Amino acid sequence: MNFDQITELERKYLIPTYDRLPILAVGGEGCALFDDKGKQYLDFLGGLAVNALGYAHPEIAAVLRAEMGSILHVSNLIYHAYQAPLAEKLAKHSGLERVFFGNTGTEAIEGAIKLARVYARKHHPAEPFERYEILAVENSFHGRTLGALSATWPEKYRQPFEPLVPGFRFVRLNDVAHLRSSFTPRVAAVLVEVIQGEGGVVELSEEFLKAAQDLCHAQDALLVADEIQCGLGRTGRWFAYQRFGLKPDMVVVAKPLAAGLPLSAIIARDGVAQAFAPGMHGTTFGGGPLQCRLALKVMEILERPGVLEHVRDVGAYFRKELEKLKAEFPVIRTVRGDGLILGAELEIPGKGVTRELLEAGFLVNCTQEKVLRFLPPFIVERREIDELIAALRPALASQMAGEKKEVTA
Numbered sequence: 001m002n003f004d005q006i007t008e009l010e011r012k013y014l015i016p017t018y019d020r021l022p023i024l025a026v027g028g029e030g031c032a033l034f035d036d037k038g039k040q041y042l043d044f045l046g047g048l049a050v051n052a053l054g055y056a057h058p059e060i061a062a063v064l065r066a067e068m069g070s071i072l073h074v075s076n077l078i079y080h081a082y083q084a085p086l087a088e089k090l091a092k093h094s095g096l097e098r099v100f101f102g103n104t105g106t107e108a109i110e111g112a113i114k115l116a117r118v119y120a121r122k123h124h125p126a127e128p129f130e131r132y133e134i135l136a137v138e139n140s141f142h143g144r145t146l147g148a149l150s151a152t153w154p155e156k157y158r159q160p161f162e163p164l165v166p167g168f169r170f171v172r173l174n175d176v177a178h179l180r181s182s183f184t185p186r187v188a189a190v191l192v193e194v195i196q197g198e199g200g201v202v203e204l205s206e207e208f209l210k211a212a213q214d215l216c217h218a219q220d221a222l223l224v225a226d227e228i229q230c231g232l233g234r235t236g237r238w239f240a241y242q243r244f245g246l247k248p249d250m251v252v253v254a255k256p257l258a259a260g261l262p263l264s265a266i267i268a269r270d271g272v273a274q275a276f277a278p279g280m281h282g283t284t285f286g287g288g289p290l291q292c293r294l295a296l297k298v299m300e301i302l303e304r305p306g307v308l309e310h311v312r313d314v315g316a317y318f319r320k321e322l323e324k325l326k327a328e329f330p331v332i333r334t335v336r337g338d339g340l341i342l343g344a345e346l347e348i349p350g351k352g353v354t355r356e357l358l359e360a361g362f363l364v365n366c367t368q369e370k371v372l373r374f375l376p377p378f379i380v381e382r383r384e385i386d387e388l389i390a391a392l393r394p395a396l397a398s399q400m401a402g403e404k405k406e407v408t409a
């Protein structure tokens with residue numbers, strides 16, 4: 001089937017939840033995605049932060065080949081060889097102790113909320129009030145299922161599905177005074193994205209994060225780091241919270257973990273993890289043998305000397321090039337982010353820019369209407385960044401000219 005036939009069939013049969021780009025993907029290699037017409041795109045969207053190793057990574061392909069004809073699924077009622085060593089690696093790199101495997105990010109957030117609530121109940125049974133509240137941060141995104149959605153800020157995602165789960169409140173971004181005044185004895189956990197991805201690559205301040213950690217420690221509430229988008233090497237560290245030497249009680253990861261297959265994990269401090277007993281939480285597919293074996297390979301690659309250094313090096317280069325572009329194009333208001341999660345906030349809507357980039361052969365995402373968000377694979381090279389920067393110049397110039405024309409018309 002060709003592009004027109006596919007899009008027509010989708011229009012007829014799919015529930016219309018996605019606004020897709022006009023590309024029919026048929027292959028990829030490294031940072032390049034190929035469409036059905038043979039056009040090549042340099043991918044700075046990275047499957048929304050999933051494709052950390054790029055497309056068709058030879059070692060990932062080798063694992064897939066080796067697993068062909070082997071067990072794809074056994075259920076969590078039976079042991080297989082890969083969950084435990086993968087949990088060991090996640091525990092080691094996060095500084096935490098125990099892991100629960102799920103499938104998607106939102107599902108892992110649900111599990112973390114459940115664990116925080118059951119921990120509060122088990123550890124503080126004698127309190128004269130119930131301790132179940134979750135504080136989230138304005139502008140955050142934690143997922144689409146009802147619990148995670150209750151901790152997600154934008155009205156447009158939440159409002160159509162109300163009533164949501166009770167017991168969630170929002171704290172103003174980086175407002176320590178508001179955090180302190182919101183932190184009542186009913187708080188069971190504070191949920192943070194150290195770098196808010198969907199929210200426009202917005203960094204939480206060290207002061208705010210440390211205050212959240214101190215408040216949690218003082219009353220035995222839990223600090224939960226949602227590292228689904230910014231974790232597992234994306235900032236050039238294993239986890240974004242490590243930049244500030246934080247010690248969260250739980251960390252949630254997903255996106256790049258199994259190289260493109262669904263796999264998420266809650267990583268928790270031992271004392272927290274023990275609040276779950278057998279039968280209290282579970283999932284059919286989570287932590288399957290194929291996903292875990294792929295994730296072991298992903299982790300093994302990220303552990304190699306030079307890999308995370310490369311992320312830091314090209315990330316710093318990319319950010320510097322974006323800063324230079326900002327000096328050239330005042331339409332760029334700010335450049336934000338760390339490693340390979342970077343954003344450029346514009347004065348004008350970003351959609352026109354991403355459309356022009358697409359025509360020029362670059363996949364870039366726009367979030368929050370005006371923020372160009374860059375989430376390339378970790379293997380991206382300086383010359384690919386240079387190509388993107390060169391393509392951004394005419395795209396920004398023509399969009400600025402278009403804006404001017406609209407204003408004077």
Ligand SMILES: Cc1ncc(COP(=O)(O)O)c(C=O)c1O
Binds near residue numbers: 105227
């Ligand atoms: C920070 C963060 N949390 C949670 C989610 C939800 O993950 P998923 O789409 O796998 O459910 C996302 C997805 O973009 C995310 O970026």
